[in-house]
Amino acid sequence: MEVIYEMRYKYLDVAKGITLLFVLMAHGCGFPFGLGSYCTAYFMALFFLISGYNQKNVELNRTCIDRRIKKIVFPYFTYNLLIYFIYAVWEGFEDIQDAWLAVKGIFYSSYCLYYPINTENNVFFYCIENNATWFLTAFFCSNIVFLFYMKYCKRVSCKIITILLFLVLTQILYYCPIFLPWNIDKAFIGAAFMIAGHEMKEKNIINIRNRWHKILWTILSVILYIFLVNINPGINLATREYGRFGGISAWIYFVIGVVGSLLCIWGSEIISRIPLLGRMLAELGREALAVMAMHLILYRIFDKMFLSKIFFEYGSIYYWGIAVLRILSVCMVIIGVVHGVQSIRKGRTKKINMG
Numbered sequence: 001m002e003v004i005y006e007m008r009y010k011y012l013d014v015a016k017g018i019t020l021l022f023v024l025m026a027h028g029c030g031f032p033f034g035l036g037s038y039c040t041a042y043f044m045a046l047f048f049l050i051s052g053y054n055q056k057n058v059e060l061n062r063t064c065i066d067r068r069i070k071k072i073v074f075p076y077f078t079y080n081l082l083i084y085f086i087y088a089v090w091e092g093f094e095d096i097q098d099a100w101l102a103v104k105g106i107f108y109s110s111y112c113l114y115y116p117i118n119t120e121n122n123v124f125f126y127c128i129e130n131n132a133t134w135f136l137t138a139f140f141c142s143n144i145v146f147l148f149y150m151k152y153c154k155r156v157s158c159k160i161i162t163i164l165l166f167l168v169l170t171q172i173l174y175y176c177p178i179f180l181p182w183n184i185d186k187a188f189i190g191a192a193f194m195i196a197g198h199e200m201k202e203k204n205i206i207n208i209r210n211r212w213h214k215i216l217w218t219i220l221s222v223i224l225y226i227f228l229v230n231i232n233p234g235i236n237l238a239t240r241e242y243g244r245f246g247g248i249s250a251w252i253y254f255v256i257g258v259v260g261s262l263l264c265i266w267g268s269e270i271i272s273r274i275p276l277l278g279r280m281l282a283e284l285g286r287e288a289l290a291v292m293a294m295h296l297i298l299y300r301i302f303d304k305m306f307l308s309k310i311f312f313e314y315g316s317i318y319y320w321g322i323a324v325l326r327i328l329s330v331c332m333v334i335i336g337v338v339h340g341v342q343s344i345r346k347g348r349t350k351k352i353n354m355g
Contacts, residue, residue, distance in 0.1 A: 009054075010272050010278070010282050011265065011268040011269045011271075011272040012050050012053070012054070012265065012268070012285070013281070013282035013283075013285035013286050014268040014271055014272045014278055014281045014282050014285060015046060015050065015261075015264045015265045015267075015268035015285065016046070016047065016050060016284075016285030016286075016288045017280070017281030017282060017283070017284035017285035017288075018264060018267075018268060018271070018281055018285075019042075019043045019046045019047070019264060019285075020284055020285065020288050020291055020292065021281075021284070021327070022039040022040060022043045023043055023132075023292065023295075024291075024295055024327045024330070024331070025039070025323075025327070026039070026040050026043075027132070027295065027296060027299070028295075028299055028323060028326060028327060029319070029320070029323035029326070029327075030314075032315070032320070037229050037230075037233055037235075038225075038226070038229055040235070041225075041229045041233075041235050041253075041256050041257075041260060042225075042256055042257050042259070042260025042261055042263075042264065043260075044135065044237045044238075044257075045193045045237075045253075045254075045256075045257025045258070045260065045261055046257070046260070046261040046264055046265075047135070047139070047288065048139070048142060048190045048191075048193035048194050048197070048257075049193045049194065049196055049197035049200075049257070049258065049261045050197060050261070050265075051139070051143070051194055051197065052146065052193065052194030052195060052196065052197030052198040052201075053197035053198060053200060053201045053206070054197075055146070055150070055194070055197075055198055058146075058147060058150050059147075059150070059151065060147045060148060060150070060151040064147060065144070065147070068140060068143050068144070069140075072136055072139055072140040072143070073136075073137075073140055075136065075289060075290075075293070076109075076133060076136040076137060076140070076293075077106070079130075079133060079136075079290070079293035079294060080106045080130050080133055080293075082294070083128055083129060083130045083133075083293075083294065083297045084102060084103075084106070084128055084130075086297055086301075087102075087128040087129060087297060090300075090301060090304075091128075091300075098127065101123075101125070101127060102127050102128045102130075104125065105124075105125030105126055105127060105128075105130070106130070108125050108181050108182075109125075109133070109134060109137040109181060109182045109183060110125060110134065110179040110180065110181060110182070110183055111124070111125065111126060111131070111134060111179055111238055111239050112124045112125060112126075112179060113125070113178055113179060114177065114178055114179070115176060115177055115178060115179055115240060117239055128297070129296040129297040129299075129300050130293075130296070130297070131238070131296055132292050132293060132295065132296055133292075133293050134183055134238050135238075135292055136289070136293065137182040137183050138182075138183035138186045138187065138190055138237075139190065140182070141182055141183060141184050141186075141187035141190070142186070142187045142188075142190030142191045142193075142194060143191075143194070144187070145166075145187050145188060145190075145191035146191045146194045146195065146198075149162055149191060149195055150198075159195065159199065162195070163192050163195055163196070166188040166189065166191055166192040166195075167188075167189070167192060167250055167251055167254055169188045170185075170186075170188045170189040170192070170242075170247075170250040171247040171248065171250045171251070172247070173185040173188070173240075174240060174242065174246065174247035174250060175247055179240065185240060186237060186240065189237070189242075189250060189253070189254065192254060193254070193257055193258070193261075196254075196258050197261075200262075205262075206262065206265055206266075214266070218263070218266055221259050221262055221263050222263060224255075224259055225256065225259045225260055225263060228252055228255060228256050228259070229256060231244075231252075232244055232245065232249055232252045232253070232256065235249075235253055235256070237253075268281075283335065284331060284335070287334065287335050287338050290334050290335075290337075290338050291330075291331060291334050291335070294330075294334050295330050295331075295334070298329075298330045298333060298334065299326065299330060302326050302329060302330065303326075307322065
């Protein structure tokens with residue numbers, strides 16, 4: 001049974017690894033050949049969708065909520081505390097007000113206060129390179145909404161109505177003049193993606209057995225994805241931007257997120273069979289939480305140490321060489337530290353059990 005589990009689910013880690021690379025590129029160096037929109041339009045949706053796919057035996061009780069607090073909320077504050085300390089030592093705050101604003105940003109956990117972001121005299125909370133940690137609080141709130149869905153929605157009609165309701169609520173919240181704390185305004189679209197992932201598992205949609213059916217669905221999905229991304233650009237879930245059509249774009253974004261995630265997962269099934277590449281991407285996907293949270297502050301350190309007095313023309317071979325080195329360095333440092341901490345914990349646990 002263990003072998004079957006690894007064969008079935010390794011490609012999901014690979015999908016997260018590939019998508020996380022797109023996140024690192026989007027925040028660090030951009031994309032060649034004009035591929036940016038196609039690589040970024042779906043990428044946050046995939047993490048919600050795969051989480052829903054992997055959910056099992058969930059109930060709306062204190063145990064499930066406590067488990068999510070331990071796995072999401074505790075890491076959120078831990079990573080932000082670490083980033084705060086690194087920033088304070090490495091960069092330093094101009095005054096006590098800047099230091100206090102960073103603390104308020106950690107607890108409010110949203111990109112800024114007023115929507116849209118270009119509002120005059122807006123208050124920007126993420127000022128210590130902790131921008132990417134927004135995903136953790138959005139993920140937690142989406143998980144809580146998803147737990148209610150799992151408890152009360154059993155019939156097919158109820159499930160369909162719930163997804164439609166969540167998209168309507170997302171559309172309404174798009175017009176909210178402020179960004180809600182803890183990214184509550186993104187909780188319903190995140191939960192909708194989780195529901196989509198869970199239903200894909202229930203209906204076995206991802207694992208299409210017939211080869212020709214899968215090829216046909218892949219071709220149709222690619223065509224649909226390219227078409228929708230082209231007519232609905234400008235997606236950025238972190239800043240509540242779902243595309244060019246305002247709140248209505250939330251509906252298009254949902255389709256883009258689901259179709260894009262499916263294409264990534266189907267591609268990952270193939271890549272996961274490539275020994276070295278598959279293992280590396282799967283490892284990156286397994287540590288997605290840490291890499292997502294810490295990569296921006298490490299980018300800043302890398303740039304200050306190695307690139308502060310060097311300029312490369314965008315698109316040159318040197319530019320992309322440095323970009324690859326930067327991404328690999330950051331990933332290796334984060335994964336290495338995570339594995340080191342895990343080894344220490346295992347050692348302590350072993351000593352306690354032996355004692």
